[in-house]
Amino acid sequence: MGNVSVVEERIVYRTVEGPAPPPQSLLDQPWRGIDWNNKKKLLEEINRYTPKHGEKHLRVLVYGPVGAGKSSFINSAASALYERIYIGAEAHTTDASSRSHTLKYTTHNIFKDGGYSDEPYPFVFNDVMGMEGGDRLGMHPDDIVMVLKGHVKEGYKFNPMSPLTDKDHGYNKNPTINDKVHVLVLMLSADCSDIDPTIIDKMEKIRQTAHDLGIPQIAIGTHVDTLCPEIHKDLQNIYRSKLLYTKIKEFSKAVGLVENCIMGVKNYSHETDTDDNVSTLILLALRNMINYGNDYIRAHAKSLK
Template sequence: MAASALLNKPWRELRWGERQKELQYVQEYKPENPEIRNLRALLFGHVGAGKSSFINSVSNVLRGRMTMPALASAMTSDTSFTRKYETHTFMKGRGSSKTFFPVVFNDIMGLEDGETRGVHAKDIVHAFKGNVKEGHKFNPVGPLEPDDFGYNPTPSADDKVHVLVCVMSANTPQINSSLLKKMSEVRQKASELGIPQMAMMTHIDAACGEIQKDLKNVYRSRHLQKKMKDFSAALGIPLNCIFPVKNYSEEIDMNNEVDILILSALRKIIDFGDDFIEKMETE
């Protein structure tokens, strides 16, 4: 007899009824280091992983309505939709009372198969150190050099990346060796700089019919659990640092379950990034 697609009990607990508490945690966060206005998270991953869509989804959750701060492609393509280095901020309030959350995301050109396609691993390292100027257009043929216009030679503590977030689609059959090598190289450089790392698994509803039926099945899905374990083993990111999320895509109204998964990941981004900021203060 075939095993059920669902586990009897969820293998990770999630408090589905605590959306407001999780949201409040994010709303009240502020870096204590006076040199840093914003906690900066860098999102990287393969083409089509859903990086830009995640940025939009976070904006939706924080503003309580549909927004679109990052252009995202709905088309299936093997070419990155993101071409330049851009800082995405999250607004709160309206009109004269408008302010911004002290958490920003940088989306970077997707990793692609081949040496002359997608973002160079060296450019991601430049971003780690704050050496990439806002609006710099990535060149798949060659990485950014110190004498290029897009190079920032004097980065502040605020320009540097405080947490690295690897984004992976659960609907991708497998990561090919070329991409895995690039991702491992990026992680190694982040480790050398002491930058904390975590991962998000997107498109979980497309990967598993049981999750598509009910998002609360996310931690009961055998298929997704195996996907996350395989990804953890392939890239070396601990399982407790990998978070499944569903981006807002076809919805036109807010959804509590979608919000909870996004807030769960966002809280860990803040926690990991803030730990690094505290460490920067003592160095």
């Protein structure tokens, strides 16, 4: 009887000391609510926006490190509005090159009626050269400051080593309300492990200038599906993901924006047709851009003219 008792105790001991179960990567409840059946309402809200304060359109400037998905987001926003895949702004895979493919200051329009109309939506996107580490690589922060104030002409070619001055041909001496930026959007890849400190310094200068000008700012974490396997399996897990929750807190601390101004999206990349979940997140971000920009123009219309 004694020997049997010893064997039983050893079996119990080995069971307790076996490999621990993997940590739960999803929260029981989402930390941010999303109505996944809201796409139609979001489209209606976006289509309802009409300029009322002297502006021809609302201008959204998208900036961020190389590979963050800036051009892809513009294409994805058009795809979500068109309800079909659209490729307009030149986008590249993140592993195609470590250098920026956007060299000129270009305005991107999105057209109504699924892209089949010649009438553009009353908001435009500007995609600028990507930011890189070091003093002589990527978008110069002084150029982004010039863009914010409306001093950069369409087609101006950025030079990382020589930012735009008031003596250059690409300098717009008399910007109107339509030339100035009304919403500043920082794109960051959610799956990046860290950000070069020199890029953080550049972003801080831009953030502070936008703050001084009163321009609303938001940040968007792209590539959320490659950050977290649970999001990859089901995009509706985005705001149940502990990984993304931690990442957004890190973003907030790094870029100086409150958490409710930071959103996650998945850009369209390999898809050949649109997906309601992907589009819902993109349209939520777009709706917020329009709302924040409209609020800013209404409050600053006189000084912007």
